[in-house]
Amino acid sequence: MKRTIRTFCSGLVALALLAGCSSLLFYPEKGQPFAPDKAGLAYRDVTLTAADGTRLHGWWLPAKPGVAVKGTVLHLHGNGGNMAWHLGGSWWLPEQGYQVLLLDYRGYGLSQGEPSLPAIYQDIDAAFKWLDQQPEVQGKPLVLLGQSLGGAMGVHYLASHPQQLKRLQALVFDGVPSSYRGVGQFALSTSWLTWPLQVPLSWLVPDGDSAIYSIAALKGTPMLFYQSMDDPIVPLANGLELYKHAPPPRVLQLTRGGHVQTFADPTWRTVMIRFLQDPQHFNGLRRLGEVPNYPEQQEPPHE
Secondary structure (H helix, E strand, C coil): HHHHCCCCCHHHHHHCCCCCCCHHHEEEEECCCCHHHHHCCCEEEEEEEECCCCCCEEEEECCCCCCHHHEEEECCCCCCCCHHHHHHHCCCCHHCCCEEEEEECCCCECCCCCCCCCCCCHHHHHHHHHHHCCCCCCCEEEEEEEEHHHHHHHHHHHHHCCCHHCCEEEEECCCCCCCCHHHHHHHHCCCCCCCHHHHHHHHCCCCCCHHHHHHCCCCCCCCCEECCCCCCCCCCHHHHHHHCCCCCCCCEECCCCCCHHHHHHHHHHHHHHHHHHHCCCCCHHHHCCCCCCEEEEECCCCC
């Protein structure tokens, strides 16, 4: 998963120093290093076309044979690599009965074009329109899973596309920054070279599309927020700000480990599945999340 962390850190430092070019938020990798069948997954390649004619590549992961289809997950990955390196976020869903559309944005993987804002929102729109046309999606719950930058872009997109928001049964966010500028300041603060300039340089980071300014518009759709307390890219305080600004119903699950490493732990996979079973009323996160670090002590036998 190291390739999934082409970090915001270097990206936003460069972004600040170069005064606001949105394309520097993105660290795409061309090509396709492997396909889902390497992980034993059934899949098919799909081609989507954005409104400006850009051709995009995606993978469709059907539910595991013999498992009842419970719904569809649109997986929006983070800013580094391509969707192959982010397969760890959704490979496990088909065996739970969830179909997955995993999309490479323009400039990533086998998709055409170059990533930039606001053009990249057309890619998310193309994904929704593609799902509209698939018969196996109709009549089933639709869920958006947004990791890191993918989640932030998903929030901004849905705030301006309420008709798409209405289609969603639930939203799951993993390591999503509330503010690009805030993450930029944090990145600048981690180096002795840029620490003295973290405040003035961070103000050069374009922040208008940050999720914190749009999250309040996502009313009525249940949200599950994962945030690692150890995240070296999106610090805890930044992630919590997004949760605090989100309208209810919403739930927060604090985790441990690196950036968007959440679903490597089967506990957090179970949390998401439980949430999706009843997103409007799910409130059992705290009990389910309290996993002991060591086996429970056995009581000594009574004499």
